[in-house]
Amino acid sequence: MTLELKGITKRVDGRLHIKETSLRLEPGHFNVLLGETGAGKTSLIKLMAGLDRCASGSILMEGVDVTKQNTQQRNISLVHQFFVNYPHMSVFDNIASPLKVAGMAKSEIEGRVEEAADLLQLRPMLHRRPHELSGGQQQRTALARAIAKESNAVFLDEPLANLDYKLREELRAQLPELFAGRGAVVVYATSEPEEALLLGGQTALMQDGNVTQFGKTADIYRNPADLVSASVFSDPPINSARVTKKGDEIRLDAHVKWTATGEASGLADGEYDVAVRPHYVSPVRIADRHVPMTGTVQVTELTGSESSAHFKLGDQSWVSLSQGVHPYQVGEDHEFFMDPDHCFYFLPNGQRAR
Known part of the structure; x- marks a missing residue:
């Protein structure tokens, strides 16, 4: 599955919020959006996920134009930095929720939920409610839901930002392995250059709604094309x-x-x-x-x-x-x-x- 952006833009109150952007994102590795808060990472994810409409340009998934399709039609998963789980449901039902909506057979739902729960070390918590979980366990539940759904594209919008240091380190190390071999395009937004380097794959550097450089993460870190890109990929500031x-x-x-x-x-x-x-x-x-x-x-x-x-x-x-x-x-x-x-x-x- 490939995800291709062809000259997409977004306008807010008549102002160009996402400047013309063309990217081809492939499965098999992380595609990182790196930029400071306000650079446009979340806005770009919303366009790719179908939550917002493009002012111009088109979005293709495996060569099919999905620009006018809504989020449900695109078969995507989205994990935010906030713990978005249904408070009245058990962990099992939270993970299973998109599968039930899709009308999947009960036996297949159970198999997918249990597989995802094992990957995220949630098997002992399947009957608990979200308020009985730690912050890390709640975010693991959201990640398990994305894995169980087997989406064409998975968007992770700073998913570790609200976790403590130790949990961030643990989950950051696990994430590439969790999504390896699943055939989905994985897009990961972060404001931390170190996180982009640890995840590897490819990185799009963003500033002020504009992708300044895109390529293999290690390559653009070593060879920024311009001063803006060098500044984005440096913390503390270059x-x-x-x-x-x-x-x-x-x-x-x-x-x-x-x-x-x-x-x-x-x-x-x-x-x-x-x-x-x-x-x-x-x-x-x-x-x-x-x-x-x-x-x-x-x-x-x-x-x-x-x-x-x-x-x-x-x-x-x-x-x-x-x-x-x-x-x-x-x-x-x-x-x-x-x-x-x-x-x-x-x-x-x-x-x-x-």
Whole structure:
């Protein structure tokens, strides 16, 4: 089963909310929609699921135009970040609900529900009501319903966002395996770049209702086509600044400069925007070629085994993310070291410099 979007758009109050989008989504892997809150991920899912109508363009499922079909006619499943279960029904009946609506035989319903319940470790809870379940178990119930239905397409709209850290990690690891070999197109929306990388497959980067880049997840992480795509695929935010290349030297300001190597060595002399992810800006020098820069620490954070520091470099705000605990003092100058081998260079119009 393939799901193809051909130039679809969506308008809200006369304004173009989803800009013209064309994608071909295949089964066999996750198709991730990655973007910040408000980027248009949920709106695009609603169009694909038939919950909203396209202003223009068409949607094809296995070559058949379903643009004007409603959600029920498209045979899809949708799992939200909120635990959407019927409170008056048992877990068994929640999972079985779309199968009963379809008029499926009782024996087949039982087989599908039990199979899905075993996959999601829900067998002991089949006779409970949703209010008797934990948040993770409720979301497992919603996922089991999607699996039991054996839909042509499954849309997962930030399904782990409201779970605690441990449950998110467990379910995130299980999801690709749960949907493997089922022949359905799986679309997964997230605002977390790390989650997209863990799920693999293909990713569509979204910003302001527009798909900025689409392809194999690892490839577009390593090779963003433009500065917008590089920014979408970075958390904390990617560092960027205007630099000047002259000969084999790249200069950020009077004190920060480095030798152009690799991709940068072939660039013509001129101005570019350099971008580097925060984990390639370290408070300690790891290699001789790393570029020293001194900035004033503004904010520090300790998250698990990582330390981050937001610091002022000239009139730019930069971020460093590194392993371990580091003795930052807010308001003090601190030396950082940037890895020039992991810099991206973009033209002033935002396109990748080649």
